[in-house]
Structure formats: structure tokens, C-alpha cells
Amino acid sequence: MSDSERSGADRDPLVSVEGLRTYYASERLIGGKPVKAVDGVSFEIGRGETVGIVGESGCGKTTLGRSVLRLEDVDAGRVYFDGRDVTELGRRELKSWRQDAQMVYQNPNTAVNERMTVGQIVREPLDVHGWGTDSDRRDRVAELLETVGLEAEHYHRYPHQFSGGQRQRIGIARALAPEPEFIVLDEPVSALDVSVQAKILNLLTDLQEELNLTYMLIAHDLSVVRHVCDRVGVMYLGKLMELGPTEELFRSPSNPYTRALLSAIPHADPTVSQDRITLRGSPPSPRDPPTGCGFSTRCPFKIRPTEHDAVDEEGWTRIEEFRAVLRDRARNADGFVDGLKRRLGVDDRATPIREVRDDLFGDVSLPEAARERIDRAVATAAEEGVTEATELLDDAFGSVCETEVPDDHPTAAGRLSRCHRHRDEYEEPDEYRTDTR
Amino acid sequence: MTDGPILSVEGLKTTFHTDRETVRAVDGVSFAVPPGRTLGLVGESGSGKSVTARSILGLVDDPGRVDPSGSVRYHGPSFVRRIAERYPDAVRWATDETDGPDSQATADPQPRGDSSPDPEERFVTVTEVRSAGEAAAIETGWVDLVAAPRAVVERARGGEIAMVFQDAASSLNPVYTVGNQIRELLGIHRDVDGAEATETAAALLESVGISDPERRLDEYPHQFSGGMQQRAAIALALACDPEVLLCDEPTTGLDVTIQAQILDLLEELQRERDLAVVFITHDMGVVSRIADAVAVMYAGEVVERASVGRLFADPKHPYTRGLLESIPGLAGTADRLPTIEGSVPTPNEPATSCRFAPRCPEAMPECETVHPAHVDVSAPSDAVAAGDPAGTDEHTAACLLYPEAEPHRRRIAAHDEDLELNADGSTGAGGTGEGPGAADRGGPS
Numbered sequence: 001m002s003d004s005e006r007s008g009a010d011r012d013p014l015v016s017v018e019g020l021r022t023y024y025a026s027e028r029l030i031g032g033k034p035v036k037a038v039d040g041v042s043f044e045i046g047r048g049e050t051v052g053i054v055g056e057s058g059c060g061k062t063t064l065g066r067s068v069l070r071l072e073d074v075d076a077g078r079v080y081f082d083g084r085d086v087t088e089l090g091r092r093e094l095k096s097w098r099q100d101a102q103m104v105y106q107n108p109n110t111a112v113n114e115r116m117t118v119g120q121i122v123r124e125p126l127d128v129h130g131w132g133t134d135s136d137r138r139d140r141v142a143e144l145l146e147t148v149g150l151e152a153e154h155y156h157r158y159p160h161q162f163s164g165g166q167r168q169r170i171g172i173a174r175a176l177a178p179e180p181e182f183i184v185l186d187e188p189v190s191a192l193d194v195s196v197q198a199k200i201l202n203l204l205t206d207l208q209e210e211l212n213l214t215y216m217l218i219a220h221d222l223s224v225v226r227h228v229c230d231r232v233g234v235m236y237l238g239k240l241m242e243l244g245p246t247e248e249l250f251r252s253p254s255n256p257y258t259r260a261l262l263s264a265i266p267h268a269d270p271t272v273s274q275d276r277i278t279l280r281g282s283p284p285s286p287r288d289p290p291t292g293c294g295f296s297t298r299c300p301f302k303i304r305p306t307e308h309d310a311v312d313e314e315g316w317t318r319i320e321e322f323r324a325v326l327r328d329r330a331r332n333a334d335g336f337v338d339g340l341k342r343r344l345g346v347d348d349r350a351t352p353i354r355e356v357r358d359d360l361f362g363d364v365s366l367p368e369a370a371r372e373r374i375d376r377a378v379a380t381a382a383e384e385g386v387t388e389a390t391e392l393l394d395d396a397f398g399s400v401c402e403t404e405v406p407d408d409h410p411t412a413a414g415r416l417s418r419c420h421r422h423r424d425e426y427e428e429p430d431e432y433r434t435d436t437r
Numbered sequence: 438m439t440d441g442p443i444l445s446v447e448g449l450k451t452t453f454h455t456d457r458e459t460v461r462a463v464d465g466v467s468f469a470v471p472p473g474r475t476l477g478l479v480g481e482s483g484s485g486k487s488v489t490a491r492s493i494l495g496l497v498d499d500p501g502r503v504d505p506s507g508s509v510r511y512h513g514p515s516f517v518r519r520i521a522e523r524y525p526d527a528v529r530w531a532t533d534e535t536d537g538p539d540s541q542a543t544a545d546p547q548p549r550g551d552s553s554p555d556p557e558e559r560f561v562t563v564t565e566v567r568s569a570g571e572a573a574a575i576e577t578g579w580v581d582l583v584a585a586p587r588a589v590v591e592r593a594r595g596g597e598i599a600m601v602f603q604d605a606a607s608s609l610n611p612v613y614t615v616g617n618q619i620r621e622l623l624g625i626h627r628d629v630d631g632a633e634a635t636e637t638a639a640a641l642l643e644s645v646g647i648s649d650p651e652r653r654l655d656e657y658p659h660q661f662s663g664g665m666q667q668r669a670a671i672a673l674a675l676a677c678d679p680e681v682l683l684c685d686e687p688t689t690g691l692d693v694t695i696q697a698q699i700l701d702l703l704e705e706l707q708r709e710r711d712l713a714v715v716f717i718t719h720d721m722g723v724v725s726r727i728a729d730a731v732a733v734m735y736a737g738e739v740v741e742r743a744s745v746g747r748l749f750a751d752p753k754h755p756y757t758r759g760l761l762e763s764i765p766g767l768a769g770t771a772d773r774l775p776t777i778e779g780s781v782p783t784p785n786e787p788a789t790s791c792r793f794a795p796r797c798p799e800a801m802p803e804c805e806t807v808h809p810a811h812v813d814v815s816a817p818s819d820a821v822a823a824g825d826p827a828g829t830d831e832h833t834a835a836c837l838l839y840p841e842a843e844p845h846r847r848r849i850a851a852h853d854e855d856l857e858l859n860a861d862g863s864t865g866a867g868g869t870g871e872g873p874g875a876a877d878r879g880g881p882s
Contacts, residue, residue: 056692117513163780164482193481193719193781196761205772220692223722227774228766263671264697266722268764270745279694280699282662325649351651 013044013080014182015068021433022060022067026287035287037063039238040077045182049133050208050215052229052246054261056223056283060238062106065184069101070094074118081182092429099178106187108167112159118145118170119155125177134152144173146211149203153247172203182214190221201228222265231414234258237286237294240408244415254417256301256429281324288331293420295396296401297324303399303420310367318360322374323393325356330387351382353389373397438760441577442469442596443512443713444493444681447581449493450504451485461784462488462501464737470730472680477712477728477745479721480578481760483781485869486717488613490683494600495582497588498603503583510562510579513680516579520589521561527585529559531578539590585617592614596626603686605666609658614670615642616654625675641672646702664695667864668702675773677705681713688723691780702726721764730831736792737784742811743832753834791837799838801821807853810836 020041026032037060045051068079070086081101089097102125105111112121119141126137142152146290159167168188175183189197195421201224207213217264221223225232226246233243234257242255245255253259278299284290290297304316311319347409351359353370356380366374373396381389394402401419409422421429451463463485470476478486490504511517521528537707563578582590602608610618619638623629630639635654642650645668658666667687674682688696704727707714716727723730724745731748733741733756741754752758759777780797791797794804815832837852 056694098875142777148726165780178828193720195481195760195763195777196780198705198776202767202773223765261694264693266660266720268721268725268749268761270725270749276697278697280693282664284693321648326647329652351649385623 005283010090012047014047014049014082015045015067015216016078018042018046018078018079018080020064020067020077020079022072023075024065026347033287035389036060036238036289037286038067041235041240042077043233043240043243044229045411046217047213048208048212048213050217050229052217052219052225052232053235054219054225054232055235056220056261058283058286060237060286061235062186063221064235065103065186065216065218069098069103069184070102096129101182101184102175102178102180103184103186104168104171104175104188107170107191108164111171111193114159117158118150118154118162121159121170122173122177125174131178135303136159140177141173144176145210147176147207149171149199154366163196164192168192168200169203172200172207176207176211179211180213182216185215185217187219188217189224190219199426200373204228222250222262234261237283237289239294239418240416241295241419242415242417244412244417247342247411248415252431254411254415254422254432255419256299256421257295258417259429260298260300280320286377290402292402292404293406293418297327299401301419301421301432302401303426305397305399307369308367308397311370312364314364315366315370318364319366319370319374319397321399322357322360323390326377326381326386326393327388332389353378353386372394440470441470441512443509444715445469445512445579446489446493447508447510448493448509449489449509451488451501452504453501455500458479458783458785461737461787462667463492463689464784464788465507466732466734466737466739468732468739468742470713470715471574472713473711474729475716475727476716477724477731478717478734479724479731479760480734481718481719481781483736484734485784486734487685489734490600490685490715490717491685493802494580494594494598496594496600505583507583509582511582511593511597511681512577512579513597514575514577516593517561517563517580518575520580520585521563521575521578522591524589525560525657527559528561528563531564533563546652558584559588560586563811573859595622596677597679598681598683599673599674599677600683600685601667601671601687602687605670605687606658606672609666611658614655614657615661619654619669619673622673622676638672640671641676644706645672646676646698647672649698656792663691663696667691667695667699671699671702671706678710680714681715682707683715683717685717686719687702687716689718696723699746702803703727714779721749721761733760736782736790738792738835739811739838740793741814741832741834747832748814751832753832753839754793754836755797755838757834759798791835801837801839803849807837807849808881810852811835812839812851814839814841 020038020039023034023035023036024344025034030329039060041064043051053064055061063072065401067074070079070089070222079086081374086094086097122141123137126132126140131137132140133136136179141155145154150166150169150173162170185204189200191199194391204215205228208215213308217225218426229246232249233240234255235241236257242249242253242258245287249258250262253262260279263275263277277300279300281298284294284297290296291393357374361374373393377389377392380392404420406418407417408418411417411422420426421432446469447467449463449466450461453460453462465487466485467477478489480486488501491497493509499501525852544814560581561578562581563575565576567574567576579633580589580593582593609615616638618636619641620634621628623634623637625693638654639650642653647653647665647668658669661669671687681719688699691699700723702713706712716724719725728745729744730744733737733748733754734757741752742758748757749761752761757773762775763777765774777796782792782795784792789804791804791809794800797804811833813832814834837849840848840851842850
């Protein structure tokens with residue numbers, strides 16, 4: 001898609017999401033924090049466009065898709081469909097709008113009712129929306145089955161008689177039944193083998209052209225996204241970290257997280273030598289996200305405080321690891337049982353912080369200033385508690401990445417990236433690390 | 438020890454008998470892995486790759502049966518020695534046999550006669566002996582885990598050959614702490630307990646990259662994230678210091694960033710311990726990243742075998758080609774992905790034809806009647822171009838299109854013994870010599 005076309009799509013988007021937030025309330029009775037599954041997401045989907053949302057599991061991409069369709073209760077923000085605010089719709093209006101906006105689910109084995117025939121499954125939305133007469137519906141189902149590459153004779157068969165790929169076709173036929181304009185595809189091919197996956201992707205491409213459909217494709221498989229999508233949004237901990245046209249974003253990612261994510265895809269070509277960024281740890285819990293930038297706990301591009309310039313790369317790795325251990329302990333110390341144990345003095349199961357320090361820093365040389373801060377944190381942990389020690393370390397080694405939530409920065413036409421490094425006073429990610437281009 | 442394989446699988450067949458049909462889930466699979474190397478076993482679901490791994494460890498459940506005609510040979514010298522000592526009657530000295538695949542091994546006169554009862558039951562084979570004083574030490578040989586009694590297989594399982602499963606969450610017991618599970622294993626296999634076991638367990642967790650291991654030992658699997666569970670499962674597999682690690686889709690449920698961590702970890706552990714790894718996956722990207730050699734499976738059979746460089750640079754079997762082409766992102770920017778028609782069949786009939794023929798774009802009439810054998814498809818000239826690491830340049834495919842240089846009739850004859858016999862002399866005689874016989878058994882060398 002060319003630039004002019006894209007900006008054309010921007011002028012008249014079919015779907016426009018503004019500051020969407022979906023929180024799940026805590027199950028705990030007291031002291032629980034909500035899970036910020038979707039935390040302020042804005043983007044637009046042009047007519048006939050395919051926008052991909054990628055991210056690791058738990059980043060909130062499925063919740064985002066469901067929220068856009070109002071299958072989840074939205075806490076804040078707006079979703080405009082064809083200029084109409086769908087977050088305001090009442091029950092009746094919502095039901096009629098759902099004919100225009102459909103969803104295809106990830107797992108074709110669980111998404112359909114095993115006790116219904118294929119015909120009944122595909123027909124159900126037509127029945128619900130009172131579409132035509134009985135024989136109209138029947139004809140429509142037969143036609144739909146043929147559209148998705150099944151046969152009209154399959155009407156009376158049951159889902160278990162079909163393979164995974166065929167079941168996904170049933171799911172697609174069902175989504176197509178009420179003639180929607182917009183379909184949210186939630187990991188439509190991730191449960192399928194590559195050769196089957198290719199067929200489903202081809203089918204989706206054909207249908208889009210034929211029926212002038214608009215797609216929002218949620219996926220964790222980046223090669224699928226690259227093949228199918230016009231634009232991509234990269235999600236991490238409920239926020240869009242980067243948004244831009246697919247090819248540009250894949251070729252020159254702006255955001256550190258996008259870079260890390262892309263570099264982790266194994267290429268099906270052993271001759272491609274990859275500069276891999278291997279991220280430490282796994283994404284933090286959305287119930288207890290880091291302050292500042294969500295990616296700051298794992299980011300290899302993190303801004304470091306200037307007073308510790310003398311610390312080398314290995315030193316920083318160890319410092320971050322040490323901080324992660326303390327953070328983890330502090331989080332556990334908040335728990336009721338652990339708190340009790342600590343108070344009763346039976347919390348002797350873990351290695352003393354002192355030993356953790358010796359293990360981590362025994363074989364690296366740190367500048368005096370840094371070492372002094374760490375020693376002080378160790379002493380604080382012993383005297384006052386892990387939480388206090390963590391705060392001390394945040395103070396010493398933290399930076400803007402941990403204190404402020406980064407803004408969206410336009411990095412090129414139609415591209416946004418959420419990272420402090422795009423601010424004028426810091427080095428851009430690609431200036432900071434040139435080894436990962 | 439020489440550069441021979443640590444694990445070799447020869448004509449492995451596993452069938453599931455049900456009232457309705459007999460499913461030949463694994464139908465004559467052969468491969469070999471040397472120490473320190475990784476063999477990628479790729480295929481779509483239903484190709485029989487997981488059953489292959491389970492058959493190696495004797496973990497096939499009823500109604501599955503591993504056919505005694507196949508063999509799983511474990512070559513670890515100390516294990517062979519131990520088993521030979523314990524089951525002296527089961528030892529077959531390679532010198533007694535004339536048809537042993539490795540019969541070129543030195544003929545060492547042994548005091549033990551061939552008095553042992555049934556050659557069928559002799560599951561330990563010794564091919565080389567070094568005389569050291571009066572007691573001769575076994576140098577090379579193998580234990581056939583298909584023929585061996587259950588007790589032997591159980592000794593090999595975990596201690597010699599360990600397995601990492603796809604779903605780490607279900608391979609850990611949810612009601613025991615991770616530490617308890619590792620300690621239990623150490624107690625059973627290595628006779629370590631108490632404080633020493635705890636220490637070893639912590640060291641294991643640390644070696645798989647779990648920080649703050651002492652504290653983690655007291656946690657339950659559900660307190661671990663998906664990536665950490667897989668790390669813990671790998672720690673469990675390594676607890677008994679195995680020589681071979683079978684990884685059954687260990688990264689399939691994981692996110693790419695976590696997958697990259699686990700692949701890095703496996704590579705590091707392999708280097709440290711000189712592990713032989715059999716890595717089962719459906720993901721061609723993962724294979725290209727981690728494997729040294731690849732075996733492509735289709736409907737219970739290996740259809741192509743090559744070094745990773747060769748397989749991706751120059752895939753020969755039409756199925757491999759189709760599979761590689763259907764990966765998005767590789768086929769360039771084409772709007773439509775090339776696809777393979779139809780779907781993977783259930784191998785419920787004996788293989789008398791090419792099982793891929795119904796879907797094959799290059800199928801010919803003979804494909805329906807001749808079962809293709811593995812033939813050498815490596816053209817020596819492009820070995821250098823493909824950037825082949827030495828020693829892994831074997832490239833075979835089971836397809837009637839090869840050997841490419843031969844005329845049609847001789848090509849078919851290379852795959853079909855019957856045809857060769859019936860052939861009218863003129864074509865039959867020459868084309869058979871080096872064809873199937875040499876390349877067919879591509880196993881241990």
C-alpha cells in the first residue's frame with residue numbers, strides 16, 4: 001500500500017479506537033490491583049485495510065480485539081465504527097451492529113459447538129439476526145460453505161468429522177454469514193500446520209478482495225502478520241509500543257521492543273545470519289506492571305543514569321539481574337503468608353541477599369560508586385527490608401525509563417513509537433545500538 | 438570412542454492396532470545422531486514425529502506396539518559395558534555374526550562361545566573390544582532398546598536418554614514443589630539426597646538460567662511462568678546427566694522471545710555437556726536455527742534427510758519443497774502463498790506406494806505402485822556452495838524423481854526390487870549396483 005493510499009485510509013477510517021482501556025478487577029478481596037489488560041490504546045483501521053496486532057501472550061492483544069467488538073466491558077475510551085461511537089450503543093443497537101463486526105476465534109476445535117451440525121453452526125448468526133426466510137438462510141449457508149472452500153453437502157455433518165483447517169473454514173463461514181464489513185481475526189492460523197495455514201491465509205486474502213472486508217488480525221506469529229497486514233501495531237503490557245506500515249516496521253523497527261521481538265523470530269533459512277537480542281526474563285505481570293515504561297525491566301536499550309557511565313556492559317547486566325531478584329523478593333514479601341513468615345522470622349529458605357550479591361558481582365569489576373550503592377542496598381535489605389533496598393537501587397540505577405511513561409513519538413510518516421529514546425536529549429535507539437540493525 | 442553416533446534408529450516401526458484399522462504411525466524410520474549434534478525431526482501434525490520419540494524411550498501406550506524388526510541402538514560405551522556385564526547371556530559379539538551392519542569391526546576372539554540360547558534375545562551387540570589385561574573392555578557396541586527388556590529400557594530412560602515435552606506444565610507435577618521433583622529424581626537415579634540433593638537441584642536450576650534458584654526450589658510449578666516451567670522441565674531432564682536429549686516441540690507453546698531464550702539455553706547446555714539432541718518441531722524456522730542435520734517426516738516415514746544447510750538451500754523431495762514454500766515471508770512478497778493440495782493422510786495401509794503421491798505436483802504413474810527408497814541426491818559440486826559443515830553432507834530423499842541423472846526406467850528400478858528382477862537385462866544390470874543398496878541404509882556409518 002502506498003503512502004497516499006494510506007493517508008487516504010486515515011481520512012476515512014472504518015474503525016477508530018481512542019484511548020481504549022479495559023481493566024479486569026482483582027479477584028482478591030483486599031489490596032488487589034486491577035489487571036490493566038488494555039491500557040490506553042489508540043489506532044485506526046482504514047476501509048479494506050488489514051491491521052495486525054502482535055505481541056507476546058498476556059500483552060492484551062486478544063482483550064483489545066474483544067474490546068473493539070464490545071465483547072468486553074470497556075473502562076474508558078471510544079471505539080468509532082463508521083463514525084458512530086459503539087461504546088455508547090444500547091443492547092438492541094449493539095445486536096444489530098454486530099452483524100457488521102464479527103470475530104474468528106483462535107482454536108477451531110473449541111470455537112464451535114460439537115453438537116451442532118456445520119449447517120446449524122454457520123446458520124446460527126442468521127437465525128439470531130432474523131435474516132430472510134428459512135429457505136433463504138439455507139441457501140445462504142450452502143453458498144457460504146462453498147465460498148470458504150467447503151461443500152454444500154457438508155451442511156449435515158458434525159465438526160468432529162473435519163480437520164483443523166476445515167474447522168477454521170467453518171468458523172470463517174460463520175463469521176461471514178451476517179455479511180459483516182469488519183472482522184477481528186484472533187490468531188486464526190496459530191493452531192494449524194504451515195501447509196494448512198497457508199491455505200487459510202490465502203482464503204482470507206481472497207475473501208477480503210471479493211467482499212471488501214476490513215480485518216484486524218491478532219497474532220503472535222510475526223511472519224503471518226508480515227505476509228497479510230498493511231499496518232502493524234506492536235503491543236506490550238497493554239500498550240501499543242509501535243505502530244506503522246508493515247514493511248517499514250519490519251525493515252527498520254523504531255522501538256526497542258519491536259527490535260527485540262523481530263530479532264527473536266527464527267528464520268527458515270540457515271544462511272541468514274541474525275543479530276539476535278535475547279531478552280532476559282518474561283513480561284512482567286499486568287497486575288503489577290513496572291512504573292514508567294512497561295518494557296523497562298527487560299529493555300536492552302534502557303537509558304542509564306549518567307553518573308554510572310563507568311559501569312561496563314557486563315556490570316549493567318549483573319546490576320539489572322540483582323535488581324530483578326530484589327524486586328521479585330519485594331513483591332513476594334507483600335504477600336500475606338510471606339509477610340507473616342518474615343515477621344515470625346521463619347523466612348530462612350532463600351539465600352541471603354549478601355550471598356546473591358557475592359554470586360552476581362564476585363567476578364566483575366564495578367566502579368567504586370556503583371559498588372558502594374549496591375553494598376548499601378544489601379545492608380538496607382538486612383536491616384529494614386527488601387522493599388526499602390529496592391527503592392534504594394531504583395534511586396541509584398533507575399532512569400527516566402522507570403519513572404515516566406513514554407509518549408508516542410512520530411518517527412516517520414504514519415509511524416509512532418513509544419520510547420524515551422526518541423526524545424531529543426537522548427540517543428535514538430539505532431544510534432545507541434548499531435549492532436542490531 | 439570414534440565419531441560414530443550415540444543414538445541410531447534403524448527401520449523403526451510403531452503401529453497402533455484398533456478394531457477399525459491399523460495405524461502405522463511410524464513406518465520404517467531411520468536416523469542417527471552423533472554426540473554434540475542436533476538432529477531436527479520435522480513434519481506436520483500426524484507425521485509420526487512424537488511417536489518416534491516415544492518409541493525410542495519405550496513410552497508408547499497401548500494399543501501401540503513397536504515392531505521388533507526395527508531397532509533403537511544406544512551406543513553410550515559405559516552403558517553398553519554395564520548392561521553387558523549384567524546380562525552376559527544377552528551379548529552378541531559382532532564377530533559371531535556375518536550380517537551385522539558394522540561387521541567390518543575388528544574380529545576379536547572371545548572366550549565366550551555362542552552358547553547363549555536364542556539370538557533373538559541378545560540385545561547387546563559388541564563390535565570392538567580393547568584387551569586390557571585379562572578382562573577385555575568393551576570399546577564400542579550398542580544396546581538395542583527395542584529388543585531389550587523393560588528394566589534395561591528404564592535404566593536408559595532419564596539416565597542416558599532424557600526427554601523434554603511440549604507442554605512443560607503437564608510434565609511437572611502440580612502438587613509438588615519444583616525442588617521436590619528434582620530431588621526425587623536425583624534420589625532415584627543418582628542416589629543423592631538430603632542437603633546435597635538440594636544443592637544439586639539449585640545448581641541445576643541455575644544452569645538452566647533461573648535466577649535466585651534456592652528460593653525457586655520451594656515454589657510450585659504454577660508459580661513459574663511458561664518459559665520458566667520449560668526451563669525447570671529441562672533441568673529435570675538434565676538431572677541425571679543424560680547423553681541424549683529428545684526434545685518434543687519444547688518451544689511450541691512459547692512466545693518468540695521466550696523461545697529464543699530456550700533455544701539459546703539448549704545450545705549452551707549442548708556445548709557444555711556434549712549432548713546429542715533430537716529436536717522435534719513443525720517450525721522450519723526453529724529447525725534452521727538449532728539443527729545440524731534434518732530429517733523430514735511425512736505420514737510415518739522419513740522422506741528426506743540432509744544437513745540443515747543443504748535442506749534449506751536445495752530441498753529435493755517435492756514435499757519438503759512444498760512445506761518450505763508455504764511458510765509466509767519466505768516466498769517473497771507474493772500475495773498468495775503456494776500451498777500443498779489435500780491433507781496429510783493417516784498411514785493405515787502398508788507402504789506399497791509413495792504416500793505423498795496423491796498430493797504431489799510431480800507425481801507419475803509409478804508413484805502409485807512403487808514404494809520409494811532413500812537414494813543419494815547430493816551432487817558433490819554444490820556441497821561447498823551449501824556451506825556444509827564437514828561430516829554431515831549426507832543428503833538422501835525417498836522419491837522416484839531421483840537419482841536425477843538416471844533415465845526414467847533405471848530410476849524406477851533403483852527403488853523397486855521386483856521391477857529390477859523382471860527388467861529385461863539391458864537396463865536392470867547396471868543401474869542397481871550402487872543405487873538402493875548403498876544409499877538405502879543411511880543410518881550409522
